Amino acid sequence: xxxxxxxxxxxxxxxxxxxxxxxxxxxxxxxxxxxxxxxxxxxxxxxxxxxxxxxxxxxxxxxxxxxxxxxxxxxxxxxxxxxxxxxxxxxxxxxxxxxxxxxxxxxxxxxxxxxxxxxxxxxxxxxxxxxxxxxxxxxxxxxxxxxxxxxxxxxxxxxxxxxxxxxxxxxxxxxxxxxxxxxxxxxxxxxxxxxxxxxxxxxxxxxxxxxxxxxxxxxxxxxxxxxxxxxxxxxxxxxxxxxxxxxxxxxxxxxxxxxxxxxxxxxxxxxxxxxxxxxxxxxxxxxx
Numbered sequence: 001x002x003x004x005x006x007x008x009x010x011x012x013x014x015x016x017x018x019x020x021x022x023x024x025x026x027x028x029x030x031x032x033x034x035x036x037x038x039x040x041x042x043x044x045x046x047x048x049x050x051x052x053x054x055x056x057x058x059x060x061x062x063x064x065x066x067x068x069x070x071x072x073x074x075x076x077x078x079x080x081x082x083x084x085x086x087x088x089x090x091x092x093x094x095x096x097x098x099x100x101x102x103x104x105x106x107x108x109x110x111x112x113x114x115x116x117x118x119x120x121x122x123x124x125x126x127x128x129x130x131x132x133x134x135x136x137x138x139x140x141x142x143x144x145x146x147x148x149x150x151x152x153x154x155x156x157x158x159x160x161x162x163x164x165x166x167x168x169x170x171x172x173x174x175x176x177x178x179x180x181x182x183x184x185x186x187x188x189x190x191x192x193x194x195x196x197x198x199x200x201x202x203x204x205x206x207x208x209x210x211x212x213x214x215x216x217x218x219x220x221x222x223x224x225x226x227x228x229x230x231x232x233x234x235x236x237x238x239x240x241x242x243x244x245x246x247x248x249x250x251x252x253x254x255x256x257x258x259x260x261x262x263x264x265x266x267x268x269x270x271x272x273x274x275x276x277x278x279x280x281x282x283x284x285x286x287x288x
Contacts, residue, residue, distance in 0.1 A: 062121030
């Protein structure tokens with residue numbers, strides 16, 4: 001019997017938003033990593049474009065297609081009981097592309113999407129590439145299109161402003177957030193690549209806290225849950241920490257194995273076969 005009530009995953013995100021609890025997501029890129037996110041206790045899975053691109057061995061620069069993003073999000077959704085929120089970059093094109101992706105993601109059971117206000121093709125927020133923002137009204141039209149297209153009223157659309165990433169000041173970030181709020185965004189993600197949370201704190205001091213705010217604290221890891229709650233943040237996304245953990249572990253263990261040729265030296269550092277079986281649901285299949 002399921003541990004969850006028989007309601008849609010989008011409805012579960014809505015219920016979390018209606019509560020006073022900070023909603024926590026962690027990034028994944030396939031069914032296995034999504035199961036690990038769920039098993040760790042996170043409220044939802046972030047179908048990370050950065051993680052997915054890295055898993056293909058390509059930059060996070062609009063190289064993969066919407067179909068590849070959607071298929072990966074669908075696999076994560078089928079593999080877990082918790083909701084999946086999908087990173088959809090800048091919408092894979094213009095307004096018509098956004099209309100298409102909302103229909104497809106909804107039909108595949110994804111609880112919500114996140115669109116960022118950069119031009120297509122985009123570049124990763126932490127890369128050395130120039131970060132170019134879309135005109136504010138052009139992006140707002142994408143948000144309006146997404147909201148008018150969705151069939152499930154619980155499906156959520158997160159509008160992510162990259163104003164700070166592109167080097168703009170607080171005024172631009174606020175202007176864009178207000179515009180996206182008026183366009184109907186359910187949440188606003190405010191992204192920063194500063195080494196401290198100073199830009200986020202400045203933003204929250206000016207934000208009236210009507211539309212919930214999402215943050216992605218990749219470059220300011222010192223921020224705590226208490227800090228986030230004090231600032232009035234409603235959702236935090238640990239967007240790439242699972243992938244980065246796996247890379248470091250795989251790299252270290254395989255280099256040691258190649259250097260020593262000694263399986264025993266890494267045996268205590270890696271998952272057991274039974275742990276893999278558990279993630280695969282092997283026993284459930286054997287019981288059928």
